[in-house]
Amino acid sequence: MDAATLDVEYNARATTPEMPAIVEGYRTRTGAARAALAWSTHAYGPTEPERLDVYPAGANAPVLVFIHGGYWRALDSADGGSMAPAFVAAGACVVSVNYTLAPAASLDRIVDECRRALAWVHANIARFGGDPARIHVCGSSAGGHLAGMLLVSGWQAGLGLPERAVSGATLLSGLFDLTPLPHTHINAWMSLDTASVARNSPALLPLPSGLPVVLAYGDTETAEFKRQTIDFASALRDAGCDTVLLPARPGSNHFDIVFDLGEPGNPLFEATRRAMGI
Incomplete structure (x- = not known):
């Protein structure tokens, strides 16, 4: 594709005129979750953006770690807790990760922050009822990329984490x-640039085997966004992961599929719940 076509294909906002209202809903629903649930914020690094919100559950609960989207330059963990009530009710601890936004931070730094956030969760989540052996990472759009960078193999030992x-x-x-x-x-x-793309593309890096992975995209997405998910699902299957690619919900878009994650009975919620063993 030429540059003009790629610009159209990777402009998710242009596919969804109602995007501002949906994004406002992220904050509103997260606020409702904070009003209804016990929760707390914790620093995983030295700068203000390096923080995460924990919504505890019962003892030895699986953990859902959610990373927000926003093309790496927008949103906050305060926009990333809409699914917490549903998963806490199902018996899971929920963590919403914040990170430094571009252009103040490079993608290398953002990935490093999210990996250090995961290391914090692994070391500390038992204090909130979470089981560090059952951490399920999740993200939407740029957050889906960042969750993918937590999934890939080869970086864990550098932060004192087990490979799994x-x-x-x-x-x-x-x-x-x-x-x-x-x-x-x-x-x-x-x-x-070419080097940073190679370092930060989950599809170009070693993938684990044997893990349950759920993937989804919106019905009205561009062909390139759909291809990204379809191709990565194929790569995960080839690596030996138990991969589920959900059919798009009719009428869904790039932004509102996040809400599906917080609705019991919705195929996305149910597939994630099963992958987490709850």
Whole structure:
């Protein structure tokens, strides 16, 4: 594709005129979760953005770690807790991760922050009832990419984590092969080059085997966003993961599939619940 076509294909906002209202709903529903549940914020690093919100559950509970999207340059953990009431009610501890946004942080730094957040969860979540052996990572859009970077193999020992620090993943409309992005408007704030693309593309890195992974995308997504998920699902299957690619909910879009994650009975919630063993 030429640069003009790639710009259209990777402009998720243009596919969803109602995007501002949906994104406002992230904050509103997270606020409702905070009002209804016990929760607390904790630092996993030295700077203000390096924090996460913990919604505890019962003893020895599986843990859902959610990473927000926003093309690495927008949103906050305060937008990432809409699914907490449903998963806490199902018996899971929920963690919403915050990170430094681009362009203040490079993608290398953002990935490193999310990995250190996971290390914090692994070391500390038992204090909140969570089982560090059952951490299921989840993210939407750019957060799907970041969750994918937690899933890949080879980095865990450097942070004192076991190779199987993650027990599964749910990836919503993520970006897994970043090769096209330097040729799009996104690079105005990401400053990606060939080397950083290679370091930060889950589809180009070693993948684990034997893990349950759920993937989904919105019905009205562009062909490229759909391809990213379909191709990564195939790569995960080839690696030996127990991979479920859900059919798109009719009428769903790049942004509102996050709400499906918080609705018991919805196929996305139910597939994630089963992958977590609850």
